[in-house]
Amino acid sequence: MADSERIPTVVADDAHIIYKIHQAGSASSSPLASFKRLTTRSKNANIREVHAVKGVSFVAYKGEAIGLIGTNGSGKSTLLRAVAGLLPVSRGAIYAAGQPSLLGVNAALMNELPGDRNVELGCLAMGMTPAEVKARKDDIIEFSGINDKGDFSSLPMRTYSSGMSARLRFSIAAAKKHDVLLIDEALATGDAKFRKRSEQRVRELRAEAGTVFLVSHSEQSIRDTCERCIWLEAGEIRADGPTGDVMKEYEAFSRR
Amino acid sequence: MLLPVSFYQEPEHQASDPAAPEGPTRSEHHPMTETAVASADAGLSLKELARRNGLSASGRLPSLPEYTRQLWAYRHFIGAHASAKMTSALGNTKLGAVWQVLTPIINAAVYYVIFGVVLKAHGNMPNFIAYLCVGVFVFQFTQSVVQTGQNTIVGNLGLIRALHFPRASLPLSAALVEIRNFVVALVVLMGIVLVTGEPLTLEWLLVLPALLLQSVFNTGLGLFMARYGAKNRDIRQLIPFIMRFWLYGSAVLYPVTKFADVLSGWQLQVVEANPMLVFIELMRHALIEGAPLANSPTVLWIQAAIWALTVGVGGYVYFWRGEKGYGRG
Ligand SMILES: Nc1ncnc2c1ncn2[C@@H]1O[C@H](COP(=O)(O)OP(=O)(O)OP(=O)(O)O)[C@@H](O)[C@H]1O
Ligand SMILES: [Mg+2]
Numbered sequence: 052m053a054d055s056e057r058i059p060t061v062v063a064d065d066a067h068i069i070y071k072i073h074q075a076g077s078a079s080s081s082p083l084a085s086f087k088r089l090t091t092r093s094k095n096a097n098i099r100e101v102h103a104v105k106g107v108s109f110v111a112y113k114g115e116a117i118g119l120i121g122t123n124g125s126g127k128s129t130l131l132r133a134v135a136g137l138l139p140v141s142r143g144a145i146y147a148a149g150q151p152s153l154l155g156v157n158a159a160l161m162n163e164l165p166g167d168r169n170v171e172l173g174c175l176a177m178g179m180t181p182a183e184v185k186a187r188k189d190d191i192i193e194f195s196g197i198n199d200k201g202d203f204s205s206l207p208m209r210t211y212s213s214g215m216s217a218r219l220r221f222s223i224a225a226a227k228k229h230d231v232l233l234i235d236e237a238l239a240t241g242d243a244k245f246r247k248r249s250e251q252r253v254r255e256l257r258a259e260a261g262t263v264f265l266v267s268h269s270e271q272s273i274r275d276t277c278e279r280c281i282w283l284e285a286g287e288i289r290a291d292g293p294t295g296d297v298m299k300e301y302e303a304f305s306r307r
Numbered sequence: 308m309l310l311p312v313s314f315y316q317e318p319e320h321q322a323s324d325p326a327a328p329e330g331p332t333r334s335e336h337h338p339m340t341e342t343a344v345a346s347a348d349a350g351l352s353l354k355e356l357a358r359r360n361g362l363s364a365s366g367r368l369p370s371l372p373e374y375t376r377q378l379w380a381y382r383h384f385i386g387a388h389a390s391a392k393m394t395s396a397l398g399n400t401k402l403g404a405v406w407q408v409l410t411p412i413i414n415a416a417v418y419y420v421i422f423g424v425v426l427k428a429h430g431n432m433p434n435f436i437a438y439l440c441v442g443v444f445v446f447q448f449t450q451s452v453v454q455t456g457q458n459t460i461v462g463n464l465g466l467i468r469a470l471h472f473p474r475a476s477l478p479l480s481a482a483l484v485e486i487r488n489f490v491v492a493l494v495v496l497m498g499i500v501l502v503t504g505e506p507l508t509l510e511w512l513l514v515l516p517a518l519l520l521q522s523v524f525n526t527g528l529g530l531f532m533a534r535y536g537a538k539n540r541d542i543r544q545l546i547p548f549i550m551r552f553w554l555y556g557s558a559v560l561y562p563v564t565k566f567a568d569v570l571s572g573w574q575l576q577v578v579e580a581n582p583m584l585v586f587i588e589l590m591r592h593a594l595i596e597g598a599p600l601a602n603s604p605t606v607l608w609i610q611a612a613i614w615a616l617t618v619g620v621g622g623y624v625y626f627w628r629g630e631k632g633y634g635r636g
Contacts, residue, residue, distance in 0.1 A: 059360050064353035108353060137468050137634055144364050146357035150471040160466065163395035172391055175384035176470045220469075 057112035060231055060262040061134055061151070065143035068104040068126070068133050068286075103129040105286040106143065111231075116253060116263040118277035118294060120301055126286040127266045131233045134264070148262075149230035152177075154221060154237040166197055166204040166211070166219055173223035187226050194252075195222035196245060214240040225252045228259055235266045250276050270298065374627050377473045384472060389480040393487070411492040414447060415440045415499065422560045432562055437500045437595050442559035444496045445587045448489040449525050450550050455481045456529030457536030457543060460633050467634035474633045475626055478533040482526040493518070500594050513593035516608075521586045523615040527622030534629040557583040563601045582614040 103126045111117055119127045132138045133145055135153035160169040170191050174184040195218045197203045197211070208216055217240045224232070238249050253263050253276050267273055273280060273294060280297035282290040284304075290297045357364075369377065378385075397403050423435050432438060459477040460467070467474065493514065501507065536542055556578070558566065566578050578584070579601045588607050591598040600607065 059356060059362065062353050062357040062362055064357070110353065110356065132468070135468075136471075136631070139632075139635055144354065144357075146354075146362035146364050148360070148362050152471065153469060160469075161391060161395060164391055168391060168394075172384070172387055173470065175381075175387050176466070176472045176476075178380065178472065181383050224469075 057114075059110050060113050060148040061109075061111040061264075062146040063107050063109050063130075063134070063143070064145070066104060066107045066130075066133060066140045066145050067102070067142040068129050068138055069141040070101040070103055070129075072099045072101065103286055104133065104283075107283070107286075107288055108143075109281060109288065109291055111262050111264070113260045113262060114257050115279055116257050116265060116277040118273035118280040118297075119264055119266045119283060120268075120273060120280060120297070121283035121289075122305075125283045127283055128235050129286075130283065131235050131264060131266060134231070135233055147231055151231035151233055152224055152227075152229050153233040153235065154224045160208060160220065160223075162209040163207055165207055166195075167192060169208055169219065170204075170223055173220075174226060177224075177227045179227070191222045191226050194225075194248070195219045196248075214242060214245070217241055218245055221249055221252075225249070225256065229256065229261050231262045231264070232256055233264045236268070238272065239267065239269065246272065270302075274298065368628070368631055371624070371627060374473060374475075374630065378475055378479070381472055381476050385476045385480045385483065388476065389483040389487070392480065392484050407488055407491045408495055411444055411447065411495055412499075415443050418443050418560060432599070433597075434503050434505065434595060437503045437505055438562070438591060438598060439560065440496055440499050441591050441594055442557070442587045444489075444492050445521070445590050446554055446557060446559050446583060447492070448485065448521065449528065449583060449586075450554075451488070452482060452485045452525040452529045453532050453546065453550065455485065456532035457546065459529070459533045460537035461540070464634055474630055475530060475623070478529045478626065479526065481533075482522070482529045485525065485529075486522050489518070489522075497594070505595055508596070510593055514590065517586065517589040517593055517611070520589075520611045520615040523619040524582060524586070524611075527615075527617075527619035530622035530626035531618070534626045534633075537629075537633060553581075553583060557581055557587060558601075559583075559587065562599055563588065564599050566601065580610060582611075582618070585610045585614060 107130060119130070121127050129138065131153055133140055134147060135151045136147070137153065160173055164172070167188065170188055171184050174187060174191075175181070179187070192198060192204050195215075197215050197219055203211065203215065208219070211219070217237055221234075221237055221241075232253075234253070238246055241249060250272065253265070256263055263276075265273065265277055277294050280290075280292065280294040281288060282297050282301050289304075290300050397406060400406060402409065418439055419436060423439060456478055459481045460474065463477050467477075497511075497514075554560075563584070566575060570578060584601065585607055588600050588602070589604075589611055592600060592604050592607065602610070
């Protein structure tokens, strides 16, 4: 039941998210058809809608780590992007404390630049002062472990393996205190050692009174880091509760 | 069986009514201490719960002064991003930074061969090379701002989606890169003008205010293009034609006096109010002794100041109003 001591950080209130897609290359996209549409000012028949999140409501509190599970295409990434304020909600609302940061698989920094320059740039982009950046830079590179196999921090990021750039991105994002940190499979490509290290960092972030959302298809990661779990299926919440219980339901569903 | 959805919520939390009247509750003042919040927690609608805890719907637009303050706080990021862009753009060429000087020279040479040597468009103007080069360089400055400006949002979606910073940082850093490039080009240009026999006079100092006004104008234009290009991707296909039309209409490749030969009255005034024409004229006035001008220098300065102010402020406001839409959808 609602714990009266806790402070909410994210509130989703019956949130709906609808993607509108301009379809190119279908039958009605010939130059003639487009021209006809433009001149007659009729609705673009090529716009299709995907109702990705359908009326989701939940409250997340300070110091919680919440696992988000569900099958492929169930709307997890979409929901996180809306919490981060990167997608508009079509109906309902999502309220959040401060500015949530989304750490996704394709959160690209500048691929042409060496890793250490990316660290500086990323830190500045998170609002640190140059002095803070200078003080933190070495720790961040150290934490990411990209220099374990030689001096990689001075090579362009395009030469990194996918795990290495994921490590660096996580390390940059985790260097700052976040009110709300959203992690979308960003740790999935890391090796076992880094996963342990990053899970430790997630726990620290929670202890610093932040809220962490973690999307992962790895049951172990979710069980290790999150005590609460939300199961999303076809854009709707199927279950929301202690990880153990929700996981059991989800597994039963997956086996079917 | 499904679990109930409300492990962490009172059932009342679910029964939120988005249409509930909010006027009277808004004006009430709730002390925002933790205990007050906690004890009042039960039985609130989600909306009310969020409001009491100071949570904001993500996507609230900051006020213009607030936005400007945020941008100022991010000045180090803007600078670092600009220099990073510069390194990575030239990093994979052999000549590297030499291109910053080479590009404008080649550009001027191409136009000189076509319009100065082959077509003889100068109508017996004494120093046509200098005249032409000033036009080409000044126009190139605005042209590159337009071209990179439209790409600053579309080309940085990864960064925008990953991190929160005032989005105007990106077009501003792009404008900074172009201003820096233009300063280098300007040094080259002064060299060309000197070599073609112009004297070095005190009037050359007027280059600085002209540069400032055009930079403000270009930054505003870049901000405008950034938002416009993010919404209307089709514009990308049209930009080359628009820019070419603008180039031909700005007396870059032929003496400005040709307008007065064929136009008169309001038509002439409209053509001569063209901001590119104004900026080019000012630079010619500063660098070239006795260059034929469309208007008196005073009129040109006033026109330039008006253009810089309207486009600079207008572009900034236009970009700010779209702040919450970048990287979405
Ligand atoms: N950019 C987009 N444009 C249109 N539709 C999209 C877009 N991104 C996702 N969708 C649709 O929204 C739905 C939810 O996708 P989402 O990426 O949120 O799933 P997910 O739960 O993250 O899946 P996964 O486990 O594979 O990462 C899918 O039906 C998908 O087709
Ligand atoms: Mg996903």
